[in-house]
Amino acid sequence: MDATIKLLKELTEDHGVPGYEAPVRAVLRKRLKPLGKSFEDRLGNLVCEKQGSAESPRVMLAGHMDEIGFIVKRITKEGFLFLTFIEGIMTTP
Numbered sequence: 001m002d003a004t005i006k007l008l009k010e011l012t013e014d015h016g017v018p019g020y021e022a023p024v025r026a027v028l029r030k031r032l033k034p035l036g037k038s039f040e041d042r043l044g045n046l047v048c049e050k051q052g053s054a055e056s057p058r059v060m061l062a063g064h065m066d067e068i069g070f071i072v073k074r075i076t077k078e079g080f081l082f083l084t085f086i087e088g089i090m091t092t093p
Helices: 003-013 022-032
Strands: 037-040 046-049 069-075 081-086
Touching (some): 003 022, 022 037, 022 046
Antiparallel strands (some): 069 081
């Protein structure tokens, strides 16, 4: 299996709703270990620093570990689901 596909599969199969990103963080920590020094801050952000040989330019890559999560609030007798969001970018009206 291609390395990129393997990584994407690993990341998407781990659960990571807002506030519970630990499984995704563990995958990233394992994958970043060979690249440089990494640490987790008090908010749960994972930071990895890779020292380069030049003074500049410096590059920062940032991304989200969490995914949009839903909770089923109600199921109608017709089978319709009423959902509410768990944090993330979407809000309920």
